[in-house]
Amino acid sequence: MDDKKCPESKDSLGHKTWVLLHSIAAHFPLTPTEKTKQSYKDFFETFPYIYPSYSCAKDFQELMSSTPPETESRESLQLWLCKVHNIINKKLNKxxxxxxxxxxxxxxxxxxxxxxxxxxxxxxxxxxVF
Ligand SMILES: Cc1cc2nc3c(=O)[nH]c(=O)nc-3n(C[C@H](O)[C@H](O)[C@H](O)COP(=O)(O)OP(=O)(O)OC[C@H]3O[C@@H](n4cnc5c(N)ncnc54)[C@H](O)[C@@H]3O)c2cc1C
Incomplete structure (x- = not known):
């Protein structure tokens, strides 16, 4: 285990953030209430405003306007997040x-x-699993 206590790099923070976001989407309730749908939408729309990397956060804010979160169902949320992540992958030549x-x-x-x-x-x- 790495026992160095260093702040996260942009890549490391980005990777861990995607892990969290995709895991949240993958565990979205199968029968969400209207309140749940709205809470997840609010979370994804707010998240870019607190993301602690200015350049990433700015792009993410713009993406939330052009490609708003789709929280009708687990599947729609997973597909939306995949699409958004791929937009960033493409920009980074990944x-x-x-x-x-x-x-x-x-x-x-x-x-x-x-x-x-x-x-x-x-x-x-x-x-x-967790
Ligand atoms: C919101 C946000 C914006 C960012 N903007 C920038 C930026 O402007 N500039 C910059 O340099 N870095 C940015 N980053 C960081 C960047 O996206 C990567 O996280 C970082 O470069 C590390 O890449 P990685 O190869 O570990 O894979 P990551 O892109 O971190 O992906 C983690 C894992 O997710 C899986 N995965 C990949 N794509 C998808 C997908 N479409 N759907 C589902 N699963 C997938 C793969 O298994 C992959 O190993 C941003 C990160 C976030 C969270």
């Missing part, structure tokens, strides 16, 4: 990610069997 729901589920909620060596036969549909 490879785009497949925005098929099965690929997003595999990456952010279910994981391949090697993620669960001791319980591979024991993963249910609503597996919550």
């Amino acid at each position: 490879q785009e990610f497949s925005c098929k729901i099965k690929d997003l589920e595999l990456r952010w909620r279910k994981g391949p069997p090697e993620c669960y060596p001791e319980q591979a036969d024991d993963i249910d549909e609503n597996n919550i």
Whole structure:
């Protein structure tokens, strides 16, 4: 384990932030109430205003205006976030990610069997791993 106590770099903070945001989307309730839909929308719209990297935050604010959060369902939120992340990937000349729901589920909620060596036969549909 890295025991250096350094502040996050832009890349490290960005990576951890995407992990958090995609995990939030992947665990969005399957039957959200209107209040839940609005809370998640408010969260994603507010987030760019508190993101602690000025250049990233500014782009993210603009993206929230041009491509507003889609919180009707878990699937719509996951697909929206994938699209938004790919816009940033493209800008940074990074490879785009497949925005098929099965690929997003595999990456952010279910994981391949090697993620669960001791319980591979024991993963249910609503597996919550953290
Ligand atoms: C809101 C925001 C704005 C940013 N703006 C900038 C910027 O303007 N300039 C800059 O230099 N950096 C910016 N960053 C950081 C940048 O996006 C990366 O996080 C950083 O470069 C590290 O990249 P990475 O290769 O670790 O993968 P990341 O892009 O951090 O992705 C993390 C993981 O997410 C998965 N993934 C990738 N794309 C998708 C997708 N579309 N859908 C689902 N999963 C996906 C992959 O498994 C990947 O390993 C921003 C980050 C955030 C959160």
